[in-house]
Amino acid sequence: MQSMxxxxxxxxNVIDAARExxxxxxxxxxxxxxxxxxxxxxxxxxHLALLEANKRDRRIGIFxxxxxxxxxxTIAQIKYLMSMYPENTVxxxxxxxxxxTNSTSIKDGQLKCWExxxxxxxxxxxxxxxxxxxxxxxxxxxxxxxxxxxxxYDALDNFQDSRKDTAFLVGLRATESPNRWRAVSKNPGxxxxxxxxxxxxxxxxxxxxxxxxxxxxxxxxxxxxxxxxKIYDYQYKKGMGLQEIRVSSLIHEKSFKALxxxxxxxxxxxxxxxxxxxxxxxxxxxGKDNKMLRARTLPKNLKSWREYRDFLLETYPDVSKRDIFxxxxxxxxxxNYVARQECRQLILNDYENNLPVDNxxxxxxxxxxxxxxLL
Amino acid sequence: MREIKTENCGTFIIPDAPIxxxxxxxxxxxxxxxxxxxxxxxxxxxxxxxxxxxxxMELLRQSIVNNxxxxxxxxxxxxxxxxxxxxxxxxxxxxxxxxxxxxxxxIYVLDQTPAQRMAATVQFNRARGVHQVDLMGDxxxxxxxxxxxxxAIAKHLGMELExxxxxxxxxxxxxxxxxxxxxxxxxxxxxxxx
Numbered sequence: 001m002q003s004m005x006x007x008x009x010x011x012x013n014v015i016d017a018a019r020e021x022x023x024x025x026x027x028x029x030x031x032x033x034x035x036x037x038x039x040x041x042x043x044x045x046x047h048l049a050l051l052e053a054n055k056r057d058r059r060i061g062i063f064x065x066x067x068x069x070x071x072x073x074t075i076a077q078i079k080y081l082m083s084m085y086p087e088n089t090v091x092x093x094x095x096x097x098x099x100x101t102n103s104t105s106i107k108d109g110q111l112k113c114w115e116x117x118x119x120x121x122x123x124x125x126x127x128x129x130x131x132x133x134x135x136x137x138x139x140x141x142x143x144x145x146x147x148x149x150x151x152x153y154d155a156l157d158n159f160q161d162s163r164k165d166t167a168f169l170v171g172l173r174a175t176e177s178p179n180r181w182r183a184v185s186k187n188p189g190x191x192x193x194x195x196x197x198x199x200x201x202x203x204x205x206x207x208x209x210x211x212x213x214x215x216x217x218x219x220x221x222x223x224x225x226x227x228x229x230k231i232y233d234y235q236y237k238k239g240m241g242l243q244e245i246r247v248s249s250l251i252h253e254k255s256f257k258a259l260x261x262x263x264x265x266x267x268x269x270x271x272x273x274x275x276x277x278x279x280x281x282x283x284x285x286x287g288k289d290n291k292m293l294r295a296r297t298l299p300k301n302l303k304s305w306r307e308y309r310d311f312l313l314e315t316y317p318d319v320s321k322r323d324i325f326x327x328x329x330x331x332x333x334x335x336n337y338v339a340r341q342e343c344r345q346l347i348l349n350d351y352e353n354n355l356p357v358d359n360x361x362x363x364x365x366x367x368x369x370x371x372x373x374l375l
Numbered sequence: 376m377r378e379i380k381t382e383n384c385g386t387f388i389i390p391d392a393p394i395x396x397x398x399x400x401x402x403x404x405x406x407x408x409x410x411x412x413x414x415x416x417x418x419x420x421x422x423x424x425x426x427x428x429x430x431x432m433e434l435l436r437q438s439i440v441n442n443x444x445x446x447x448x449x450x451x452x453x454x455x456x457x458x459x460x461x462x463x464x465x466x467x468x469x470x471x472x473x474x475x476x477x478x479x480x481x482i483y484v485l486d487q488t489p490a491q492r493m494a495a496t497v498q499f500n501r502a503r504g505v506h507q508v509d510l511m512g513d514x515x516x517x518x519x520x521x522x523x524x525x526x527a528i529a530k531h532l533g534m535e536l537e538x539x540x541x542x543x544x545x546x547x548x549x550x551x552x553x554x555x556x557x558x559x560x561x562x563x564x565x566x567x568x569x
Contacts (some may be wrong), residue, residue, distance in 0.1 A: 002439050008564040017560035194563035211561050218552035228549065232506045236548045237541045245548075264505045 029167035033061035038074035041171035068113035102251035105279025259283035305339035337362035434533030463499035
């Protein structure tokens with residue numbers, strides 16, 4: 001008889017279970033730190049953690065890694081969360097330089113947020129009490145991808161690695177990110193706890209909201225009378241489904257669609273963003289267009305995705321990045337199914353490979369072949 | 376004053392538009408130089424990328440009926456075709472002609488090269504604002520408070536009832552979930568695989 005891991009419903013609701021998880025984390029760890037994004041999930045998570053900290057008269061870190069190019073509503077939400085229980089909060093608002101992909105621009109494929117010497121171009125000024133210099137040993141700093149240089153996840157990694165014996169609380173939910181959930185819940189990350197992953201130096205990432213559904217999040221926000229980012233209400237008013245609304249980043253390859261509605265939501269943010277970096281208007285006008293950025297339909301002057309890919313490769317404006325694509329694609333199959341995905345990467349400057357190519361035989365060709373054999 | 380002699384429809388006299396001085400130099404008040412022509416002399420251009428969905432076409436028709444034809448169609452005279460070619464205002468021209476069955480229409484006649492005219496079309500199409508969602512919500516609520524019901528608001532603003540409802544909603548999204556019950560919790564557990 002083999003044993004396997006399964007989701008088993010228990011006789012509790014998600015709110016009681018989450019409170020018990022908080023109790024557990026605070027019992028086990030001296031240092032607790034909540035990562036917030038300004039979104040609804042981390043709002044609930046921070047509130048639950050702050051309540052527990054308040055009850056125990058303890059201080060916890062509230063960590064926000066500021067990408068600079070974000071909604072004003074996000075910043076308002078961060079300020080709200082960081083000032084909710086000041087006596088229980090250690091403000092960890094990071095405003096340091098790191099690289100972001102700007103998927104809508106050919107000229108400015110990368111943005112260095114909070115870049116030194118560009119103060120007058122920043123979307124807003126830095127907070128007086130934010131952390132503005134990397135508080136870790138620079139000689140031991142890790143970087144995941146040398147092509148990209150120091151990026152968002154590197155800032156996150158190095159921050160977390162610089163803190164020992166800490167429980168990092170993250171608002172991951174299984175229904176929202178099933179793949180990530182599956183990956184993190186394979187093994188217990190701490191003692192017999194499955195809803196966490198082990199990190200270096202005795203630290204652990206915990207996911208106390210893993211079993212929450214989106215309506216539980218909203219119910220909690222309503223019950224606790226919490227504020228939340230206005231972007232959610234705007235998106236709802238624009239007719240988006242309750243399950244698709246989210247507060248995302250503004251410029252990277254999975255979120256540039258946010259630029260389409262940005263002028264209707266926050267015209268000033270949009271204006272500042274246009275002055276800050278190239279390609280923003282392209283994202284605004286063509287963010288949901290099937291040809292321009294999403295590579296869903298083939299431009300009419302080209303006969304196949306393979307031809308389009310070769311054209312894009314030949315004309316790729318940043319020669320230093322071009323080789324990354326050439327080398328990457330040499331390893332892939334040369335069919336139209338793969339080529340369409342390659343086109344999308346090229347159009348969105350995805351030299352980091354954040355939108356990985358599903359390298360397999362063209363399913364359409366396979367079907368045609370099968371029919372040919374039959375007929 | 377300009378004269379346009381047509382082969383079959385006589386001569387049209389285009390008055391000189393008054394010119395005013397601005398920070399960016401003299402600007403022609405072309406809006407003062409409209410002329411009325413038989414609608415069959417007006418013709419669409421063949422390059423306009425603009426499209427208006429059916430809902431907004433209805434709104435445009437309603438606007439013309441309610442507010443009058445406030446903006447003449449911008450054209451140039453094509454002597455070869457013997458037509459006034461639309462630079463801006465194709466959709467209001469279309470509604471005037473096919474729905475309102477008007478026999479005449481007011482137009483402005485620009486004097487432009489083909490390249491200038493294409494640029495002008497895009498300038499007219501694109502240089503316009505969008506509605507800020509929260510201010511649009513305020514506007515819809517103000518109409519509601521002035522006694523217009525949802526159906527009337529939907530009709531006058533060219534919206535679906537659904538959009539009116541959402542814009543009118545001030546309580547916000549969290550309120551929608553107040554009567555929800557919390558989901559049942561679950562855990563990852565080792566189970567025997569039989």
